Structures are given as C-alpha cells and as structure tokens.
Amino acid sequence: MELIVITGMSGAGKSHALKKLEDMGNYCVDNFPLALMSAFVDMAAEKSVERAAMCIDCRDSSSIGGLWDAICTLRDKGLDARLLFLDARDDVLVRRYSETRRAHPMAGDGPVTEGIKRERELLAPLVERADHFIDTSDFKPAQLGAVIDSITHSGGEHTGVIVQSFGFKRGIPQESDMMFDVRFIPNPFWIENLRPLSGLDKPVYQYVMGFDEVIEFVSDISGLIVRILPCYAREGKHRVTISIGCTGGRHRSVCVAAALAEMLKKEGISVTLTHRDIENDLQRR
Numbered sequence: 518m519e520l521i522v523i524t525g526m527s528g529a530g531k532s533h534a535l536k537k538l539e540d541m542g543n544y545c546v547d548n549f550p551l552a553l554m555s556a557f558v559d560m561a562a563e564k565s566v567e568r569a570a571m572c573i574d575c576r577d578s579s580s581i582g583g584l585w586d587a588i589c590t591l592r593d594k595g596l597d598a599r600l601l602f603l604d605a606r607d608d609v610l611v612r613r614y615s616e617t618r619r620a621h622p623m624a625g626d627g628p629v630t631e632g633i634k635r636e637r638e639l640l641a642p643l644v645e646r647a648d649h650f651i652d653t654s655d656f657k658p659a660q661l662g663a664v665i666d667s668i669t670h671s672g673g674e675h676t677g678v679i680v681q682s683f684g685f686k687r688g689i690p691q692e693s694d695m696m697f698d699v700r701f702i703p704n705p706f707w708i709e710n711l712r713p714l715s716g717l718d719k720p721v722y723q724y725v726m727g728f729d730e731v732i733e734f735v736s737d738i739s740g741l742i743v744r745i746l747p748c749y750a751r752e753g754k755h756r757v758t759i760s761i762g763c764t765g766g767r768h769r770s771v772c773v774a775a776a777l778a779e780m781l782k783k784e785g786i787s788v789t790l791t792h793r794d795i796e797n798d799l800q801r802r
Contacts (some may be wrong), residue, residue: 518561518596521570521668522588524581524643525603526636527622528610530653530661531572534603537665538570547572551580554587558596575636576622582639585646599755601668602640602647604691605654607633649756652691655683655793667789668756676750677787678742679758682716682774684766684794693760697738697773702731705768715795716771725772735773739780746786766794 521538523531532547539545544561549571561569573584584600591598605613607630614621614629623639624632644650649668653661667679683690685700705711705721714721725731742759749757761777763769771792778790 529603682770
C-alpha cells in the first residue's frame with residue numbers, strides 16, 4: 518500500500534492537497550490522531566486499500582513530534598510511506614487567515630503571528646526529513662493540484678521532475694532542487710508587440726528560442742538532469758524540482774521551462790510543467 522502523510526503549516530493548503538488526493542482515488546482521512554496510524558494501516562490492508570492519505574498537523578501537537586518515527590516504522594514493515602510537507606511564507610499565512618477570519622489553532626487568544634511562530638518551532642524537525650516539500654505561497658489551487666498529481670505518479674523507483682518558471686521579482690521558489698537564471702536572454706518585454714503576450718504564445722516562444730545559445734543552454738540542462746536523476750532515485754528522492762527564473766516570470770522563463778520539459782519528456786522522464794507567475798500583471802516594480 519502507498520501512504521502519503523500530509524503535514525505542514527496551518528493555512529498552507531493541506532486540506533486542498535488532501536481533497537486532490539481524494540479526487541484521485543486515495544482513501545483519505547483528515548486531522549487523524551497519530552496514535553491510531555498503525556491501526557488505520559492495518560484496517561486499510563484488510564480492506565485491500567492500495568492508496569491512502571492522511572493529514573496530521575499541529576492540532577495533534579502532543580504527539581506530532583513522533584510522526585517521523587511512526588513513518589519509519591511503517592517503512593520497516595514494507596509500506597511505501599511518504600511525508601508531504603506544505604509551507605508558505607509568514608505574510609501569506611497571515612493574509613490567508615485574515616481573509617477567512619478563522620483562528621489559528623496554536624494562537625490561543627494571541628495574534629496569528631504568534632501561532633505561526635509556535636507552529637514553525639514545533640514542525641521544524643520535519644521540514645528536512647520530508648520526502649516532498651511544497652511552498653504554496655504563490656500557488657493557485659490548480660497549480661497545487663498539478664504538483665500533487667505529479668507526486669502521486671512518481672512513486673516506486675522512478676524519480677520524476679517538476680519544471681516550473683518563476684519571476685525573481687516575486688521571490689525564489691523555496692522548494693527548488695535546482696535553479697537556473699535565464700535573464701541573460703534578450704527580454705521580449707522591451708519589444709512592443711511581444712510585451713502583452715506570454716511565453717505560451719508562439720511569437721514569444723519563437724523569439725526566445727531563436728537564439729542558438731538558448732537552445733544550447735536548454736540542451737545542457739536537459740543533459741545534466743538526465744545524468745543525475747538516477748542518483749536522486751538511488752537516494753530515495755521521488756521528485757526533483759527544477760526552477761527557471763527571469764525577471765517577471767512571464768516571457769523568457771516560461772519559454773525555457775516549456776522547452777526543457779519537452780526535451781525531458783523525449784528522454785522518457787515524467788515531467789510536470791507549471792508557470793508560477795505567468796498570470797501576474799506586467800507592471801514593473
């Protein structure tokens with residue numbers, strides 16, 4: 518049986534992730550007591566459940582410190598158990614709680630910021646141990662769903678790749694395993710008829726990929742990934758995130774990310790392509 522255990526910061530999207538897994542056919546339970554994990558796995562095995570997911574978070578604060586040991590115990594029994602950690606920047610978490618007007622589970626009568634601080638301290642040991650780490654700060658629900666989909670289809674001995682474009686002016690993706698800066702490419706933003714378009718539009722793509730050095734650059738990255746992906750798999754890493762950045766995340770990085778994803782697919786690699794900042798406005802800060 519495959520079991521995905523979701524944890525992470527309150528407000529980071531754990532419920533959205535669990536709902537996506539449920540839609541994909543996983544047997545899912547939310548806010549599950551860690552003490553009952555072993556019993557749940559036994560029950561699922563009796564019912565011949567092949568894929569399951571559960572969310573365990575700070576609401577089970579008295580026992581969450583033992584979550585990693587519990588996962589290791591299941592692995593020792595031959596279960597494919599993986600830990601998925603969802604996070605977001607503090608300012609994003611504060612904004613999300615402000616919009617929903619919900620109380621933070623660890624804030625008590627204090628401010629949301631105090632609850633976030635306490636929760637980070639409690640969950641810190643799990644961040645580095647997680648099999649999958651997703652920073653949802655700049656994600657829309659559909660983007661999170663695409664990444665969740667890629668994670669669930671990357672199990673076993675194979676390691677898949679997430680290729681994402683982003684804009685440096687909106688921050689570096691914290692979940693990146695490798696990052697490449699494509700601001701050396703002439704910027705279509707300064708070409709009047711290309712400015713309102715994006716890297717998904719053919720004229721922009723043809724412009725960006727029309728430079729020989731760009732083709733060589735993408736080919737070199739593809740070759741590097743193909744060579745080292747088996748090394749990641751050997752270390753038990755199921756998913757590698759490759760981030761391609763330009764200034765705004767709308768033109769150059771989108772083109773290069775798309776070209777890289779296509780090259781990797783031709784090598785037989787499972788690839789999920791996302792564009793973090795493509796829908797943001799064109800106004801420069």
